[in-house]
Amino acid sequence: MEVKERIGEWFEHFHANPEVSLKEFKTTAKLVEILSGMGVEHKTFEDVTGVVAEIGEGDEIIAVRADIDALWQEVGGVFKANHSCGHDANIAMVLGALTYLKTEDLGGRIRFIFQPAEEQGNGAVSMIERGAVDGVSHLFGVHLRPIEEIPFGKITPAIHHGAAVFLEGKITGVDAHGARPHQGKNVIDPLFAINHFLKTIYFSPYEAYSVKLTKMQAGGDSVNIIPGSATFALDARAQSNAVLNELMERITEGILAVGQMYGVEIKTEWTDYTPAAEVSKESVEIARTGILETVGEEGLAPAVITSGSDDFHFYTIHRPELKATMIGIGADLQPGLHHPDMTFNYEALDVGARVLAATLKKAILLNKK
Known part of the structure; x- marks a missing residue:
């Protein structure tokens, strides 16, 4: 043959x-x-x-x-x-x-x-x-x-x-009745804040990079409950290892700041890193x-x-x-x-x-x- x-x-x-x-x-x-x-x-x-x-x-x-x-x-x-x-x-x-x-x-x-x-x-x-x-x-x-x-x-x-890495996170706030938002800590607010923050990260236009949320989960079937727990994930990429490393640092610092601003706990873990x-x-x-x-x-x-x-x-x-x-x-x-x-x-x-x-x-x- x-x-x-x-x-x-x-x-x-x-x-x-x-x-x-x-x-x-x-x-x-x-x-x-x-x-x-x-x-x-x-x-x-x-x-x-x-x-x-x-x-x-x-x-x-x-x-x-x-x-x-x-x-x-x-x-x-x-x-x-x-x-x-x-x-x-x-x-x-x-x-x-x-x-x-x-x-x-x-x-x-x-x-x-x-x-x-x-x-x-x-x-x-x-x-x-x-x-x-x-x-x-x-x-x-x-x-x-x-x-x-x-x-x-x-x-x-x-x-x-290019280099790529994923981040998985969990936000822990406080559940509350929809009529009493002052009693809870709505995890949807920091979720949107994270999404907005990611869009403020800039590098030189000569560098190829991207970061975006790819998963957001919060709340259940009842729409009158302010959710106190959420999970999310994001995908980060860059054409060079140096840019991705700096991108990861900025993301970590920014998510920490969002948690402090909203008074919620945000735990994160970087996974599946692949180098450029x-x-x-x-x-x-x-x-x-x-x-x-x-x-x-x-x-x-x-x-x-x-x-x-x-x-x-x-x-x-x-x-x-x-x-x-x-x-x-x-x-x-x-x-x-x-x-x-x-x-x-x-x-x-x-x-x-x-x-x-x-x-x-x-x-x-x-x-x-």
Whole structure:
């Protein structure tokens, strides 16, 4: 069977059997089955899903990462696991690259990291803690891109993801009868104050950032009760880690001031922080060379800058010496990532696998010089 056909079969399997973060048990088992069938050395972990495989020999180690988890979302009126972010495609492309390379004399080692829990934002850290990037000099990622960014046939050597974080909060005031508002502390007032405050946060117009409330819950079925309890959540994003850190500080200070002003208790917790991309120029140039070698000048796309985020960038936050970039594969993907009915041109799978293989091989050759 040709490699292209095998890549297609792998994609179909993982697409039909999605699993959510840290529950990728069958996905891990299937990866082990595939790698064992290829005779590729690999290891799993007792306390977390995911697989790390390696081919080649030598001191130099280059790595590539594929995320393996699916989203939990409503599809056709039913909530279920769904690969609407394209991780099934990422798995298939990385397996394809491994297949193209495993019989070659590489002159170094290539590590394949099949990472769990990207959607939860903590899968990369779990792999770092288990030695997945120990000794690695260059790290590459891969991801399908929406048609609005790049079309099928185009490939970018770098995706500049933004940083993102969520805040969840609870406001505790005092319930009261609607006829006696002076006896209570209405939590709806500080909720609106928080929303207004967020709109007063400004940075330089040359910086990309956003913050907005995404959830507000207060009160019950009775409309004559002043609610004394509320919950809320907000989404904060920035194109740089420095701006997001300052944004978080301002939000924390502002919400504290709102609580003091209204005399209510506001407890908050930051969750699911994902850092912005720290992209290596050297790795970008290697990926660019791999793209040109595979699809030519007409297939090379400029770097993509997106407010979306990816936990791939925890690798460089925790290991600053890593030279990393994520390659973006144009696939006519639409309506968009995370849409329950997302679809794309499957021809992109083999193209992505061949670009990855060329990039990884080039990285070893350049690193040995």
